[in-house]
Amino acid sequence: NIVLTQSPATLSVTPGESVSLSCRASQSISTSIHWYQQKSNESPRLLIKYASQSISGIPSRFSGSGSGTDFTLSINRVESEDFSIYYCQQSYSSLYTFGAGTKLELK
Amino acid sequence: QVQLKESGPGLVQPSQTLSLTCTVSGFSLTSYGVSWVRQPPEEGLEWIGGIWSGGSTDYNSALKSRLSISRDTSKSQVLLKMNSLQTEDTAMYFCARADGYTFDYWGQGVMVTVSS
Numbered sequence: 001n002i003v004l005t006q007s008p009a010t011l012s013v014t015p016g017e018s019v020s021l022s023c024r025a026s027q028s029i030s031t032s033i034h035w036y037q038q039k040s041n042e043s044p045r046l047l048i049k050y051a052s053q054s055i056s057g058i059p060s061r062f063s064g065s066g067s068g069t070d071f072t073l074s075i076n077r078v079e080s081e082d083f084s085i086y087y088c089q090q091s092y093s094s095l096y097t098f099g100a101g102t103k104l105e106l107k
Numbered sequence: 108q109v110q111l112k113e114s115g116p117g118l119v120q121p122s123q124t125l126s127l128t129c130t131v132s133g134f135s136l137t138s139y140g141v142s143w144v145r146q147p148p149e150e151g152l153e154w155i156g157g158i159w160s161g162g163s164t165d166y167n168s169a170l171k172s173r174l175s176i177s178r179d180t181s182k183s184q185v186l187l188k189m190n191s192l193q194t195e196d197t198a199m200y201f202c203a204r205a206d207g208y209t210f211d212y213w214g215q216g217v218m219v220t221v222s223s
Contacts, residue, residue, distance in 0.1 A: 001168075034209045036152075043201055043213035044144075044152065055211075087152055091208030094165050096142075096154040 002026055002090050004033075004099035012107040013078055021073040021102045023088035028068045032092035035064055035073045038101075039084040047086075048073060078104070109133035111141070111202050111214035118220050119192050125219060129185040129202030136160070136178050140205035141185040143176065145198040146216075153198075157205060158185055192221045 003026040013019055023033060031051035036044040046055050048064035051071055061076040075082055083106055088099040115127035129141060142157030156166035158176050166174050175188040185202060197220050203210035 032208070036210075038152075043216055044203075044210070045213070046209055046211050049207075049209045089152075089154075089210075095168055096208075098152040098154065100151045 001095055002029060002093050002097055004088050004090055004097055006086075006088060006099035006102050008102060009100070010103045010105060012105050014107045015078055015080055017078050018074070018076050019078060019104065021075075021086055021104075023066075023071040023073070023099050025069045025071070025090060025092075029090050029092035031067050032090055033064075033066070033071045034089045034091065035062075036087045036089065037082075037084050038087065044087065075104075080106075109204065109212045111204060111212060113200060113202050113214045113217040115200075115217055115219065117218060118222060119196075120223050121193055121221055123192055124188060124190040125192055125196070127187040127200055127202075127217060127219075129187070129214060131183045131185070131202075131204070134204065136180045136183060136185065141178070142203050142205050142210060143185075143187050144201045144203055144210070144213075145196075146201070147195070147198040150198075155187070155189075155200075159205070194221050197221045 005024045007022045035048040038044040052064045063074045065072050085101045085103050087101045110132045140159040143155040158164045173190050178185045199216040201216045202214045204212040
């Protein structure tokens with residue numbers, strides 16, 4: 001199984017800061033990584049697909065980068081609505097796996 | 108618009124079988140796949156398995172022996188059956204549309220508690 005390790009587990013920031021969330025894969029997965037946001041008591045929402053492809057309706061402050069084993073979700077100037085948990089997911093293997101998540105919280 | 112809605116029992120007894128239905132609208136099951144994902148309380152996401160637009164299925168190898176996913180295209184429904192339930196199967200169960208290999212639309216989820 002491909003293991004995805006997300007770091008940090010929790011990130012405390014103030015609105016207006018820019019942040020980077022990391023997702024590392026246990027083997028090379030090309031760009032087969034996707035990012036989701038999950039707010040409390042809601043379903044996950046797709047933010048970025050295939051490492052860097054934008055999704056219609058998602059604010060442009062969200063961007064993704066990386067390939068191989070190291071991937072990054074960047075949020076440019078965090079807004080109050082962005083405080084939630086972020087998950088990465090790989091589709092390189094037919095056994096899809098998610099990372100454990102990074103919680104973005106208000107400092 | 109695209110919608111998915113899960114339905115099923117909220118409480119299942121240990122060792123019994125869970126049956127969940129995902130009813131979709133706004134797209135065809137012969138054009139998109141649907142997967143099931145679960146989330147235990149206060150924990151992360153786990154992919155359970157899915158059925159593709161062509162009707163083939165893939166399962167999480169850790170759950171495969173207990174799982175069956177099927178569909179009824181005439182009713183726009185995807186069915187999940189999981190047997191021999193244990194307390195560790197307590198979770199929110201989501202169905203999600205698969206656009207290629209990403210999950211672009213999700214249902215609201217249904218909470219399943221395994222308890223006697």
